[in-house]
Amino acid sequence: MNVDYWDEVSSRYDDRIFDVLNHDKKSRIKTLIASHFNHRKNAIAADYGCGTGKFLNILLGIFNKVYAYDLSLNNIRLVDEQFLNDKKLHTSTRDFSTGLNAATQMDFILSVNVMIMDDLKTRWSIMQTIVNDLKPSGHALIIVPSLESALYTSSKLIEWNIKEGIDHDRANSIGFDRPNTKQIQTIREGVVDAGGIPTKHYIKEELISLCRYHHVDVLTLEKLEYDWSTEFIHPPQWMQSPYPWDWLLYIKKP
Ligand SMILES: C[S@@+](CC[C@H](N)C(=O)[O-])C[C@H]1O[C@@H](n2cnc3c(N)ncnc32)[C@H](O)[C@@H]1O
Numbered sequence: 001m002n003v004d005y006w007d008e009v010s011s012r013y014d015d016r017i018f019d020v021l022n023h024d025k026k027s028r029i030k031t032l033i034a035s036h037f038n039h040r041k042n043a044i045a046a047d048y049g050c051g052t053g054k055f056l057n058i059l060l061g062i063f064n065k066v067y068a069y070d071l072s073l074n075n076i077r078l079v080d081e082q083f084l085n086d087k088k089l090h091t092s093t094r095d096f097s098t099g100l101n102a103a104t105q106m107d108f109i110l111s112v113n114v115m116i117m118d119d120l121k122t123r124w125s126i127m128q129t130i131v132n133d134l135k136p137s138g139h140a141l142i143i144v145p146s147l148e149s150a151l152y153t154s155s156k157l158i159e160w161n162i163k164e165g166i167d168h169d170r171a172n173s174i175g176f177d178r179p180n181t182k183q184i185q186t187i188r189e190g191v192v193d194a195g196g197i198p199t200k201h202y203i204k205e206e207l208i209s210l211c212r213y214h215h216v217d218v219l220t221l222e223k224l225e226y227d228w229s230t231e232f233i234h235p236p237q238w239m240q241s242p243y244p245w246d247w248l249l250y251i252k253k254p
Contacts, residue, residue: 003071003072003095006070006071006072006074006075007072007073007074007075009072010052010072010074010075010078011074013051013052013075013078016195017051017113018113018230019054020054020112020113020143020224020246021054021055021058022054023226023227023230024224025227028222028224028248029055029058029110029112029141029143029224029248030058032141032220032248032250033058033059033062033108033110033141034062036108036139037062037063037107037108037139038062040107041062041063041064042064042065043063043107043108044063044065044066044067044104044105044106044107044108045059045062045063045065045066045067045106045107045108045109045110046066046067046068046069046102046106046108046109046110046133047059047066047067047068047069047109047110047111047112048069048096048109048110048111048114048126048129048130048133049069049070049071049096049111049112049113049114050068050069050070050075050076050079050091051070051075051112052075052078052079052082053068053075053078053079053082053083055110055112056068056079056082056083056089059110060083060086060088060089063088063108064088065088065090066088066089066090067089067090067091067092067102067104067106068089068090068091068092069091069092069093069094069096069102070093070094071093071094071095071096072093073093076091076092076093079091096114096125096126096129096130097121097122097125097126097129098125099125099128099129100129101129101132101133102133105133105134105135105138106133106134106135106138107134107135107138107139108138108139108140108141109130109133109134109138109139109140109141110140110141111126111130111140111141111142111143112142112143113143113144113145113246114126115127115142115144115200116144116145116199116200117199117200118186118189118191118198118199118200120189123200127210127214128214130142131214131215131216131253134253135253136253136254137252137253137254138252138253139219139250139251139252139253140216140250140251140253141248141249141250142248142249142250142251143224143246143247143248143249144200144201144202144207144246144247144249145194145199145200145201145202145246145247146201146202146203146204146223146244146245146246146247147190147192147201147202147203147206148203148204149201149223149244149245149246150192150194150201152242152244153231153244154172154176156228156231156239157175157176157232158171158172160175160236160239161174161175163236163238177193177196186198190202190203190206202247204221204247207221207247207249208221211249211251215254216251216252216253216254217251217252217253217254218249218250218251219250219251219252220248220249220250221247221248221249221250222247222248223245223246223247223248224245224246224247224248225242225243225244225245226243226244226245226246227243228240228243228244230244231244
């Protein structure tokens with residue numbers, strides 16, 4: 001998942017990248033940001049790993065100054081085309097894993113599905129950059145894939161197979177990608193296949209522990225739930241709640 005990878009993804013963004021905003025049916029992300037910042041229009045906000053800019057309309061509706069950063073120049077160009085005349089928006093390419101901090105400190109940082117690469121060092125430096133770039137008392141809303149949800153989704157596919165009459169021995173392989181050796185090794189780290197790409201998934205306790213390590217307070221750690229159609233083409237009617245989810249982590253720097 002280097003710059004070439006993300007530049008290439010950019011040309012087929014909507015096919016390749018899960019649209020969190022569109023699947024956030026209860027508008028939880030917007031509500032949470034607005035509840036903390038609606039009365040603080042002069043606060044400075046940023047989208048870290050903005051992609052093609054899906055969340056920027058929300059941020060520009062709440063804040064007077066918004067920074068949008070991404071590793072991919074192609075993504076930043078697409079954002080610039082969309083928001084050409086918006087003087088409140090400042091865009092730039094940036095690699096959060098370099099250890100370099102922003103010239104401006106932020107009151108609020110949004111980061112949706114960015115700390116997902118299989119390389120642990122890169123993930124840790126991105127988290128460190130987010131924390132360093134926050135002003136004291138600044139907030140960050142971080143969305144990451146849930147490992148519990150990935151395993152739960154596997155269990156639902158097994159259940160589905162058994163309901164279809166597949167015998168128990170084969171129920172945990174039919175419909176699954178065949179794991180390779182690397183995937184079996186990386187499951188210990190929570191790196192599982194997502195659409196063919198090794199992708200870091202987090203368990204709840206790991207996120208709490210990550211926040212402790214970085215000395216930030218957890219204000220909210222909750223499920224951002226999606227429909228089953230985000231996991232399976234034509235899920236059966238009986239497949240209802242609990243639904244699959246990402247983790248929504250809302251933190252505050254002391
Ligand atoms: C899965 S996409 C999510 C994009 C966007 N947040 C969204 O939800 O549509 C991950 C984004 O993180 C960016 N990214 C990955 N590694 C990065 C890094 N080291 N520094 C800055 N951005 C990075 C990628 O270019 C990509 O746009």
